[in-house]
Amino acid sequence: QKEVEQNSGPLSVPEGAIASLNCTYSDRGSQSFFWYRQYSGKSPELIMSIYSNGDKEDGRFTAQLNKASQYVSLLIRDSQPSDSATYLCAGGSNDYKLSFGAGTTVTVRA
Amino acid sequence: DADVTQTPRNRITKTGKRIMLECSQTKGHDRMYWYRQDPGLGLRLIYYSFDVKDINKGEISDGYSVSRQAQAKFSLSLESAIPNQTALYFCATEGHRLDYEQYFGPGTRLTVT
Numbered sequence: 001q002k003e004v005e006q007n008s009g010p011l012s013v014p015e016g017a018i019a020s021l022n023c024t025y026s027d028r029g030s031q032s033f034f035w036y037r038q039y040s041g042k043s044p045e046l047i048m049s050i051y052s053n054g055d056k057e058d059g060r061f062t063a064q065l066n067k068a069s070q071y072v073s074l075l076i077r078d079s080q081p082s083d084s085a086t087y088l089c090a091g092g093s094n095d096y097k098l099s100f101g102a103g104t105t106v107t108v109r110a
Numbered sequence: 111d112a113d114v115t116q117t118p119r120n121r122i123t124k125t126g127k128r129i130m131l132e133c134s135q136t137k138g139h140d141r142m143y144w145y146r147q148d149p150g151l152g153l154r155l156i157y158y159s160f161d162v163k164d165i166n167k168g169e170i171s172d173g174y175s176v177s178r179q180a181q182a183k184f185s186l187s188l189e190s191a192i193p194n195q196t197a198l199y200f201c202a203t204e205g206h207r208l209d210y211e212q213y214f215g216p217g218t219r220l221t222v223t
């Protein structure tokens with residue numbers, strides 16, 4: 001079983017809508033979680049990090065963490081065509097390594 | 111200039127050839143990582159290094175070797191390339207011990223025929 005699982009998608013949303021991406025993890029030792037955005041043919045780019053239960057907002061992005069349910073999510077509000085990309089969820093545990101999900105591809109329709 | 115650079119950016123090689131992928135960084139980070147990315151499988155860790163004298167295997171190290179020549183340089187070698195090593199390879203760096211925030215190079219697209 002993969003340590004980090006993402007809803008496989010692809011996800012298509014209209015411009016201006018909310019895109020919701022979900023991620024679950026199996027390692028209860030994971031303490032830190034990250035969302036990376038990857039445009040086609042480009043390298044992953046860190047967009048959000050979250051370490052504590054609850055919500056963390058940064059501009060149009062909100063990350064949510066629930067350690068009891070082993071669940072991480074990313075909301076993209078007011079989605080723009082420039083948000084069209086693959087989003088990778090990653091979890092870091094005590095061995096100082098990141099485990100990545102397979103990614104969810106988001107397409108924002110103009 | 112980019113903080114993390116990789117060379118070459120694209121490479122086509124034949125089965126059985128030895129190939130080296132290089133990574134350099136100007137971020138001053140101690141930790142460096144090599145990943146490969148395949149469609150539908152996400153990023154998988156090949157090797158990682160916490161400093162020049164510390165090299166560790168990742169989840170898919172078979173068929174690969176690495177060298178950490180300096181804090182800023184971390185090379186990945188395929189001793190005898192095979193077609194299923196065709197993939198996109200990324201180098202990443204990480205600075206703060208507790209953050210796990212990694213910064214990726216632009217990637218090397220490797221094709222083994």
